[in-house]
Amino acid sequence: MPRRTEEQKEQRRIYEQTPQGKFLNIISNWKRPPKNGYGLICENREEIEGIYGLYISSERCEECNCLYTEDNKKCMDHCHESGKFRYILCHSCNTKRKKNNTSGIPNISKQQNGWEYKIQIKSKKHSKFSTDLEWLKEYKVEFEKNNLYIH
DSSP states (O other), rough: OOOOHHHHHHHHHHHTTTTHHHHHHHHHHHHHHOOOSOOOSSSSSSHOOOOHHHHHOOBBBBBTTOOOOOSEEEEEEEEETTOOOEEEEEHHHHHHHHHBBBBBSTTTTEEETEEEOOOOOOOEEEEEEEEEEEOOOOOOHHHHHOOOOOO
């Protein structure tokens, strides 16, 4: 594959400063999957454009209400298990959320409106959502008791 010339590199830098170039650069990073899980998953282009619009127009963190700074930039927060968008947060809140995202129970994670239990058995995925964490814990125990066993 031929290397880019200095002129091509300069054209690329100029393109990345255009609205379309900024849009494509940002969403390509959002869609890139983390080590374990999904990047942002959207149903269609309108959905991702809507999220991008929120991102661009956001001036304050939705969690702590601080203004974004060079040291505490804005982030698109999403669930790494489902790929679903949650909030536009500052880097600090996004990092805290990442650390505190689960209930401390394997396969149960905090979602925007409650809790979600997700498990994959062989090639089939199973999930259950509830606003009641205690009920979901009991469901998890019962489901795994009936569906997971050692041969």
